[in-house]
Amino acid sequence: MAETLxxxxxxxxxxxxxxxxxxxxxxxxxQYAGVIAEHAAVRSGVGLFDVSHMARLNFSGPGALELLExxxxxxxxxxxxxxxxxxxxxxxxxxxxxxxxxYKWAYGYxxxxxxxxxxxIVGWLNQHKTGLDVEVQDxxxxxxxxxxxGPKSVAAMAGLFDADASALKYYFAxxxxxxxxxxxxxxxxxxxxxxxxxxxxxxxAEPLWDDLIARGAVPCGxxxxxxxxxxxxxxxxxxELNEATDPLQAGLGWAVKLDKGPFLGRDALxxxxxxxxxxxxxxxxxxxxxxxxxxSPIVGRTGPVGTVTSGSYVPFLQKSIAMGYVDPAVxxxxxxxxxxARGTAIPATVVPLPFYKRAx
Amino acid sequence: xxxxxxxxxxxHEWAHLDGDxxxxxxxxxxxxxxxxxxxxxxxxxxxxxxxxEEFGVVESVKSTSPLYAPVAGEIIEVNKAAxxxxxxxxxxxxxxxxxxxxxxxxxxxLDHLLNKTQYDMQLASxxx
Numbered sequence: 001m002a003e004t005l006x007x008x009x010x011x012x013x014x015x016x017x018x019x020x021x022x023x024x025x026x027x028x029x030x031q032y033a034g035v036i037a038e039h040a041a042v043r044s045g046v047g048l049f050d051v052s053h054m055a056r057l058n059f060s061g062p063g064a065l066e067l068l069e070x071x072x073x074x075x076x077x078x079x080x081x082x083x084x085x086x087x088x089x090x091x092x093x094x095x096x097x098x099x100x101x102x103y104k105w106a107y108g109y110x111x112x113x114x115x116x117x118x119x120x121i122v123g124w125l126n127q128h129k130t131g132l133d134v135e136v137q138d139x140x141x142x143x144x145x146x147x148x149x150g151p152k153s154v155a156a157m158a159g160l161f162d163a164d165a166s167a168l169k170y171y172f173a174x175x176x177x178x179x180x181x182x183x184x185x186x187x188x189x190x191x192x193x194x195x196x197x198x199x200x201x202x203x204x205a206e207p208l209w210d211d212l213i214a215r216g217a218v219p220c221g222x223x224x225x226x227x228x229x230x231x232x233x234x235x236x237x238x239x240e241l242n243e244a245t246d247p248l249q250a251g252l253g254w255a256v257k258l259d260k261g262p263f264l265g266r267d268a269l270x271x272x273x274x275x276x277x278x279x280x281x282x283x284x285x286x287x288x289x290x291x292x293x294x295x296s297p298i299v300g301r302t303g304p305v306g307t308v309t310s311g312s313y314v315p316f317l318q319k320s321i322a323m324g325y326v327d328p329a330v331x332x333x334x335x336x337x338x339x340x341a342r343g344t345a346i347p348a349t350v351v352p353l354p355f356y357k358r359a360x
Numbered sequence: 361x362x363x364x365x366x367x368x369x370x371x372h373e374w375a376h377l378d379g380d381x382x383x384x385x386x387x388x389x390x391x392x393x394x395x396x397x398x399x400x401x402x403x404x405x406x407x408x409x410x411x412x413e414e415f416g417v418v419e420s421v422k423s424t425s426p427l428y429a430p431v432a433g434e435i436i437e438v439n440k441a442a443x444x445x446x447x448x449x450x451x452x453x454x455x456x457x458x459x460x461x462x463x464x465x466x467x468x469x470l471d472h473l474l475n476k477t478q479y480d481m482q483l484a485s486x487x488x
Contacts, residue, residue, distance in 0.1 A: 019395075035421045036396040036447075223395070223422050289399040291419050312421050313398040342417070342424070 007052035008144045008205035016219055024115035026053040029221040038224035039315040042191050046150035048217035055118035056139045059109040063132030068109055070128055070263055072102055073256040079104035084171045084188055087255045088247045090265030094272055095243035103173055114237045144205035149195030156215040157196055161185055178204055192232025192356050231314045233354035239309045240323055246272055251281045279325035283355055287347040289313050292322035292339040299338045305330050321355050361454045367473035369430040377470055382431055385458040389483055391450035394420040400446050402438040402460055430473055433462030
């Protein structure tokens with residue numbers, strides 16, 4: 001058993017009396033004051049997340065574009081400098097190896113991948129870069145990644161960086177400086193709110209964390225991160241996404257450019273598109289406060305029609321909601337189904353995704 | 361409730377005997393571990409349980425946890441205040457927010473349950 005990894009903010013989490021849990025090989029804070037309070041802070045104010053466990057990979061060399069076009073379902077060639085794009089890394093069968101963000105810089109590319117898939121993705125990239133003049137560097141251990149999320153994130157960030165973070169458009173990023181040290185500020189996130197993700201050298205993690213707390217940002221753990229992303233209907237790898245599921249079923253067809261040229265998994269996805277009756281991802285709203293949990297059967301009039309992949313009572317909407325995969329015949333919004341929660345049938349209705357969308 | 365007079369199940373329920381009535385709740389440790397409690401399902405009056413049998417569920421935003429009857433008996437009362445104000449349970453899990461009252465089954469005792477010292481030792485051995 002490998003030793004559990006610690007982020008550069010580990011001491012801060014202990015000082016804040018976070019409850020620490022092992023997650024994807026890292027010792028991570030699941031909550032500080034409590035999931036509901038942290039969730040509310042992000043919806044109405046500004047929350048602060050240590051997401052340093054996520055993989056940060058840098059690509060340099062003339063072959064970087066070709067490698068990324070080969071492994072990424074979305075288009076890379078059409079990206080502008082500073083642009084960030086969401087997409088999938090698929091195997092040849094179209095199964096999802098990971099969902100990632102790709103960054104385009106004037107000088108190269110970067111990728112943020114899930115912590116649980118870091119080694120798999122690094123291995124996959126190394127396997128497929130044969131013959132290409134590209135270097136893939138894993139910066140995960142030498143840097144920190146801090147997410148600043150919520151309607152007051154612009155105010156919390158103001159003046160901390162050489163660049164004006166508020167000038168960044170959604171899904172754009174810029175290299176800049178924090179306390180005279182190079183860093184990256186990106187207008188991205190995983191909460192359904194406006195916000196930023198900041199990559200800094202490990203040595204700058206504590207000062208930046210402290211600066212943001214001094215500006216009113218509320219420390220939030222993985223618990224709130226999960227309920228926030230569930231309300232926003234963002235898929236989570238290992239739950240909605242896995243190697244047995246492809247991006248089209250997952251409702252991520254918008255991040256798959258089948259016409260961009262060849263990429264790994266493309267042919268399988270073109271073929272899969274024609275197959276009828278493939279389970280599709282849906283949102284469910286449950287009656288009452290009882291939660292549906294991962295693995296619970298979704299039941300239709302004549303029997304099981306699918307399985308829950310994520311579910312919880314969520315604090316902002318104050319509802320029990322779930323995502324899962326069901327037979328396409330029962331996937332239309334308004335369809336009445338039920339979720340089998342340990343023997344109890346909870347009535348549920350298919351609802352459009354996302355459950356929560358922020359006011360623009 | 362005076363915690364030193366209570367008996368404890370290893371699954372973090374407490375029991376208090378008064379005559380043949382047993383009041384049951386969850387410990388402060390359990391309530392704190394659950395975090396924000398969002399749902400509590402309690403059994404119907406008159407339902408009988410064996411010791412160790414599941415009588416309900418408690419849910420937080422993160423998890424669903426079964427609740428186990430610490431002793432055998434029949435449900436004579438459930439605490440609506442606990443089910444209606446799940447967010448407050450952790451403020452007084454040994455008092456106002458007990459979960460249910462059982463009529464102790466004939467011949468049943470609380471002898472198999474832990475005392476406070478033993479329960480504290482269990483928590484310590486689990487690293488809490």
